[in-house]
Amino acid sequence: MNNSQHQQKQVAIVTGASRGIGAEIALTLATDGIAVLVNYANSPEKAESVVREIEHQGGQAIAVQADLSHSEAARALFDKAENTLGKVTILVNNAGIMELSPVAEVTDASFERQLSLNLLGPFRLIREASSRLADNGRIINFSSSVVGLYQPTYAAYAATKAALETMTKIAAKELGNRGITVNAIAPGPIATELFLSDKSEELVEHIKNMNPFKRLGEPEDIARVVRFFSKAESAWINGQVIRANGGII
Numbered sequence: 001m002n003n004s005q006h007q008q009k010q011v012a013i014v015t016g017a018s019r020g021i022g023a024e025i026a027l028t029l030a031t032d033g034i035a036v037l038v039n040y041a042n043s044p045e046k047a048e049s050v051v052r053e054i055e056h057q058g059g060q061a062i063a064v065q066a067d068l069s070h071s072e073a074a075r076a077l078f079d080k081a082e083n084t085l086g087k088v089t090i091l092v093n094n095a096g097i098m099e100l101s102p103v104a105e106v107t108d109a110s111f112e113r114q115l116s117l118n119l120l121g122p123f124r125l126i127r128e129a130s131s132r133l134a135d136n137g138r139i140i141n142f143s144s145s146v147v148g149l150y151q152p153t154y155a156a157y158a159a160t161k162a163a164l165e166t167m168t169k170i171a172a173k174e175l176g177n178r179g180i181t182v183n184a185i186a187p188g189p190i191a192t193e194l195f196l197s198d199k200s201e202e203l204v205e206h207i208k209n210m211n212p213f214k215r216l217g218e219p220e221d222i223a224r225v226v227r228f229f230s231k232a233e234s235a236w237i238n239g240q241v242i243r244a245n246g247g248i249i
């Protein structure tokens with residue numbers, strides 16, 4: 001946002017904001033006075049509880065159900081945000097799923113689930129944003145540091161994220177003429193359901209030790225980076241991938 005934009009009302013769409021990193025992003029942006037559309041797919045109670053917490057702190061938010069692997073969801077989210085909160089100034093493409101298995105065992109269905117949510121979902125929202133996001137707005141996509149780690153079992157998931165990084169850089173060049181920046185954040189391991197489910201304590205301990213701080217990231221480690229992108233100070237950062245991972249790579 002430039003300074004004059006900052007005087008105007010800011011409205012953010014945060015996808016997958018019912019829990020994990022997205023919930024923390026919604027709470028953080030709302031603390032800064034930004035009205036937030038809290039998107040979710042399957043967890044209405046969790047999304048409503050994020051909204052209630054924001055309202056309790058004097059902020060404005062609405063919870064909106066939309067499965068972003070469906071093609072009509074992007075338009076519906078923008079419609080809802082515009083009709084209830086105002087013109088969208090920030091799009092955070094956070095929703096994502098991870099299904100791990102060796103290439104030999106990845107099913108078409110699993111790859112397609114990850115593609116449709118992790119890549120097609122953000123693509124459709126970026127396409128919608130290209131005509132509907134406010135001038136000088138912000139698009140923040142979610143990649144993952146696994147894109148650079150090349151670990152066995154991550155092929156399908158990492159491929160969806162690598163493709164999104166490429167799209168981020170191209171969209172940044174296309175939308176820059178309206179002052180919009182498009183960047184990606186590539187977190188390392190963060191203590192959320194997506195990371196912790198199906199991992200043994202030993203494996204979690206091993207992964208913790210892969211970064212020099214010897215801890216997992218927390219959702220607020222990532223929400224702070226999103227906050228930076230929401231501010232005027234980030235205006236010259238465009239088409240970049242920020243590897244927010246404590247130095248794992």
Ligand SMILES: NC(=O)c1ccc[n+]([C@@H]2O[C@H](COP(=O)([O-])OP(=O)(O)OC[C@H]3O[C@@H](n4cnc5c(N)ncnc54)[C@H](OP(=O)(O)O)[C@@H]3O)[C@@H](O)[C@H]2O)c1
Nearest residue numbers: 016018020021041042043068095096144189190192194195
């Ligand atoms: N955690 C990590 O270690 C890590 C590391 C690198 C990158 N990332 C990326 O960071 C992002 C957030 O991850 P997280 O760890 O916070 O995940 P999480 O805890 O599993 O939360 C996922 C969020 O996405 C929503 N979601 C799932 N399927 C959806 C769909 N079809 N349509 C719309 N929303 C949907 C969920 O909503 P419901 O509650 O309604 O299901 C939930 O709010 C993802 O893009 C992930 O790939 C995470």
